[in-house]
Structure formats: structure tokens, C-alpha cells
Amino acid sequence: MTESIRFEARAAPSAEKLRGGYYTPGPVARFLAAWASAAGPRILEPSCGDGAVLAALVDQARAAGRPGTAAGIVGVELDEAEAAKARRHGAAVVAADFFAWFAGGRRGSFDAVAGNPPYIRFGSWTEESRARAFALMRGAGLRPTRLTNAWVPFTVAAVEAVRPGGRVALVLPAELLQVGYAAQLREHLVDRLAQLTIVSFRRLVFDGVLQEVVLLLGERGQGPARVRTVEYGDAAELPPSGDVAQDSAFAPALRHDREKWTKYYLDVPRIDALRRVRVEGRLGVFADVALVDVGVVSGRNSFFCLTPSQVRERRLEHLCVSLVGRSAQLRGTLYEPADLEGQVAEDARCRLLAVPEGHPLASDPALRHYVAEGEAAGVHLGYKCSIRRSWWSVPSVWTPDAFMLRQIHSGPRVAANLAGATSTDTVHRVRLVGDATAPQLATALANSATFAFSEVMGRSYGGGILELEPREADALPLPDPREVPAGLVRAVDHLVRAGDLDGALDLVDAELLVRRLGMRGADVTLLRSVWRDLSRRRARRARTPRRNGARTPAG
DSSP states (O other): OOOOOOOOOOOOOOHHHHTTOOOOOHHHHHHHHHHHHTTOSOEEETTOTTSHHHHHHHHHHHHTTOSSTTTTEEEEESOHHHHHHHHTTSSEEEESOHHHHHTTTOTTOEEEEEEOOOOOOGGGSOHHHHHHHHHHHHHTTOOOOTTOOTHHHHHHHHHHHEEEEEEEEEEEETHHHHOGGGHHHHHHHHHHEEEEEEEEESSOOSTTOOOOEEEEEEEESSSSOEEEEEEESSGGGSOTTOOOOSSSOOBOSOOOSSOOGGGGGSOHHHHHHHHHHHHHOOOEEGGGTEEEEOOBOOSOHHHHEEOHHHHHHHTOGGGEEEEEOSGGGOOSSEEOHHHHHHHHHTTOSOEEEOOOTTOOSTTOHHHHHHHHHHHHTTGGGSHHHHTSSSTTOOSOOOOOSEEEESEESSSOOEEEEOSOOEEBTTEEEEEEOSSOOHHHHHHHTOSHHHHHHHHHHSEEOTTSOEEOOHHHHHTOEEOOGGGOOHHHHHHHHHHHHTTOHHHHHHHHIIIIIIIITOOOHHHHHHHHHHHHHHHHHHHHHHHOOOSOOOOOOOO
16 A cells, blocks of 8 residues: 655745744843933834833933933834834834835934834835835845845935934844855945944843844944944843943954955954955965756755655656755765665665656556645645746755755765766755866865855854855865875765764875965964854854843844
8 A cells, every 4th residue: 555645835934924924022122221221312113013022112212301201202013003013112103114114214214223123025025115215225235136135225325314423223144144145235334334242142032033133232323333242142141231242342344345254253364364264365265166056956855855655655756866865865065876875775765766857657557646636735726836837746856976065064965976866956966067086176175265154155144043045155265176195085985884084084184285275274273163162152052041031032
């Protein structure tokens, strides 16, 4: 009897998530309000929700003995029901689209802006509001794209709203520091602010949300801004006075460009070491020898990715190819037939249903029966499946020369594909474009320079995972893989499988970076410490629970 398969799909996003409504914890609201209020009484909260930051601003005004409970404090909120709740705190609240309201001549009219802008992706944003927001960005000299999230134009508007010497205090996703679509915003902030403090946390701030956040504290003035980072354990450690810890110095006279701000978690000698690698030009980049592409986008992995026993039971052997479906299946720098055979023995999901376009469904009873199972479970209604001519035929199934981890726990890795498999989009596919072999490429990647730059060029999320997208991976600095001697390939694979990354790096650093390229040992040591410290920093977020359990509504 054939065992039924549950074709599970991802849960649909909640209404709260679609409108970007993540409410600000009380300690964060009080800290932002105190820091912003030091600039003066005229304060804007551009996306006030039901009022956490607004309430804290009102409390600050009362404590300062200002006439009226909320003199000069203005909140703007798109949702009328949320705006009605926010008015209970005693501030003036406008129920309107913020960008339509802001267009009415409000630049430079506030002492400060404090708030928690909404996190709304392009497709979940109303077209009318998005058009206004993008017009504001273009007016400020930025070029929005389909990747631009709503928090970006809110941040631009916040800077535009304050007078010279005014303050901007915002809760922003840590994507600010890392993602490519925020590169223009980083440049904009450096140009428009005199100094900028990034407050981060060793534990996640929002209940039930893996999104890592930072607090942006900026003072409007002549750039380029001095930048520093300050880190607290969690939101409960924030001083309610708004006084920022003074044990972190502003970085002096660093070159401001489109680099990610992850580098500001490093001291100046290590930032200089990274830049020497760039300037000296001893390393090429990954794209010189290979190109990175996404894995197969199936549309529903639970339907298309099968175990060997499921393939046999459904008699689909003639339509399946070998598959790397999870990064855990790549244990070393070589993915060999023995690795695949072990996964077959474990009955892992290591087979992909790869039906060629035009394959006759009517004359293939096994496939016809399986397709009917999928349709009964609604698999064909998912977006990726629904736009195909034959929803059960997955496009772009090709065999790469190597695989690259997309989501990284400790360090980046390439595994030479010696087993003729393909992969889902949980793992990137790599195609060689030069003379190096895949085993040489996989070995060359295991060096301290590439590891260090992966932490600076990739992006990390609240679960402690580093992610490298294809364009970021293509740009990684890399020593020439053709310099890898044959004896190094097996030795590095053995060490990586044993979990000894430092041992693997020692071998490759000594052979490629020091002996072949002539890099200074001191610089290699600095680069290793960049990787070690930044990877440990993000890993702490995966292990350390939040302690500030209370959450204040709104804002």
C-alpha cells in the first residue's frame, strides 16, 4: 500500500505582518523618547501605531513641565482604528498616509523624529502610498527599486523632517547595516548626519520575531558622519534616561562608501586590514573563476523532493534526479558518490521530481496518479506552480559543478559536486567559468580572507544565520584556485568533515595567502579574528533567549 505524503506549504503571512505592524517594547520606546526629547519639544512620530513611542514622548514632555500634556508632539498613523487608540495618550494624531501628509511642507520643521517605521515589502504595499514614498526618495537623490522596503523612505523622511542639529531616533531592521538595497540609504545618512550611533542587542528584542533590529540615533548636521556602535544585552538594559554608553568610540575618518556597516563592529586596525586586501589587489573575486546561481525553485519542496522509498513506492524512478535538499547533506568540501549513497541508505530526501516539459502525462500512469495527489492537496494553486504550463514540471533543473552554502552557521563553504546531483534553493549552484577544477575552488575558498569578507558582505538574521546571495557570493575576494596543490584538496575536506575549520584555514592560509601571495602573517591573523568575532557575534543571537518578556503595545 502506498503511503500518503503530506504536501505542507508555508503559512500565509498575518495581516499584522503585511502592514508591518511590529509593536515597540516599552524599554525601547522610553529610551528613544528620552534621547529624542533632548533636542527640543517639537517631535514627530511618523508611524505611531497605537502609541507606545508616542506615550513615552508625552511622559517626557510632562516630566519636563511643558505646558499642555503633549505640546509639539505629533503622530501620524495610516490605520484609523490604531490612530484612535494613539490619541488616548494625549498627543495630536493625524490619521493619514504619512507620505501624503509629509509632502505638505514639513521638511526641517521638527526638533526630533522618534518611532518604529513599518516593515513592508514591495508587493504588500499599496501602490499609491509606495508611489508617494518613492517620489520622496527620488527628491532626496535616491533611486528606489522593487527591493526597497517601506522603512527606507520612512528613514529618509525622518532625516528630512528635522532641523540642523535635530535628532533622529528610529527602530530599524538590522538589514540597514547589510542589505544591498539599503546601500544608498547608508550613504545618505552619512552625508546628512554629523554623527550616528547604532545600538544593537545580543538578544532579540521582539517577541516571536526573528528579525534582528538596531536603534538608529542620528544628529542632523554636516557630514560625513562619525559612526560608532554600542551593544546592550537586551532592551531591558537600555537606560531610560536616553544616555548612550560612552565606552564605544566613534570611528575616526573612515572612508564612507557603499560598504556594509557590519564593519563598524570591528576596531580600526581590522577595518584597515580588510581595506588593504582590497587595495593591494592580490586576491581576485569568486566571479573570476565561477558564477553562483540559485538552486531549483520547486514551488513546493514537500511535493517535489522525495525519499528513495517514496520514489520506489510511486514508481517515479524514471523521472527523478539526485538531489542535495539541505545544507546538512554537504559535510565536506567534496560531495562524492559515497555521500549520496549514505543519504540513500538513510532514506533522506535526496531525489527531485524533474519531469521534462512536454512529458506525456496521459501515458504515464505513475506520474498521473502522483499529480492527482498533488492537486487534491492544492499544490498546483501555489504561485510558482500556477504560472507554469505544466505545474508538475520544475524549470531550470541542471547539474552544477559545485554547491555553495546559502545559509551559513560557522563559515562559508563550497562543495565540489562529484556525485552529479542538483540542489533546491536552500543551497546555491555553482558553475565554473575558468580553468580551475571544482575541488580546487572548494579548497581555495577555505581561507581567512574569504571567510572574513563573507561576514562583512553577507547578511545575518536574528537566528544567528549568515546568508550569502549569488551577487554577494560572486563578489567575495578569493585567491586563485589554480594555485591549490593536489595534496591540499583531501586534507582540507577531511578537516572540514571533522569540524576543524581552523585547521583547514591554517593549511590554506599558509599555502595560498602567505606562501603564494606573500601576505603578511599579521594581516592574516587580523582577518581570521574578523571572521571569528563577527561569526561569534551573530551566533549568540541563536543561543541567547530574550529576558525582557514584557511588551508595551503600539508604536
